[in-house]
Amino acid sequence: MRSIALIGFLIMFSPFVKAQDAVFQASIQAPLDKVYSSVNSALEENRFFVVFEANMGRNMARFAERWGEDYNRNALEGIRSMVVCNIWYTNQIGNTDPSMLSLCPLTVTLIHKVGTTTVLFARPTAIAKGSDSESVFRELEQELIAAIRQGLR
Numbered sequence: 001m002r003s004i005a006l007i008g009f010l011i012m013f014s015p016f017v018k019a020q021d022a023v024f025q026a027s028i029q030a031p032l033d034k035v036y037s038s039v040n041s042a043l044e045e046n047r048f049f050v051v052f053e054a055n056m057g058r059n060m061a062r063f064a065e066r067w068g069e070d071y072n073r074n075a076l077e078g079i080r081s082m083v084v085c086n087i088w089y090t091n092q093i094g095n096t097d098p099s100m101l102s103l104c105p106l107t108v109t110l111i112h113k114v115g116t117t118t119v120l121f122a123r124p125t126a127i128a129k130g131s132d133s134e135s136v137f138r139e140l141e142q143e144l145i146a147a148i149r150q151g152l153r
Contacts, residue, residue: 022126024145026119028152032078032112035152039108039119042151043084048144051105052083078112089140097133100124108148119148 028035040050057079064071085105093100109120121144128137 022123024119024121024123024141024148026148026152027116029115030117032080032110032117035112035117035119036080036082036110039110039148039151040082042147043082043108043144046143046147046150047088048084048086048106048147050082051085054081054083055079056081056109074113076111076113078117079109081107081109083107084144086140086143089136092136093133096136097128097131100128100131100133100137103127103137106144108144119152121145121148 040053043050057076060072060079083105084107090101090104093104103124106124107122111118111120123141124137125134125141128134131137
């Protein structure tokens, strides 16, 4: 009976586990601006060039009155994003599976709450599974995560 309950539990929560695995997360006790600057520099040092920056927290704050109680329910103190690209990988993805170019460029998002900044990155390998570009994305993902970790030191 316990086995059946355990299997049911695992089946019920397996989509949640998969979604969690699809997002890289790393946290550090540090101010958002400091972490953002450090991660930004590390990405560029590792040839992941920031092509666009968005201060999502500031942009959302403009709608606080309009959205009322639906505004920022998790009380995040900051949300910033960097859109990054390594053109060599873009070329390799285009060579192996042009449809996967829909993932380029990639987004690295930082959120801040109660002294902790968390870096988030949607793993492209979660989408590229079975694609001819899967191995390219695996390498890209490993290098990008290594650059993020470098920025968190």
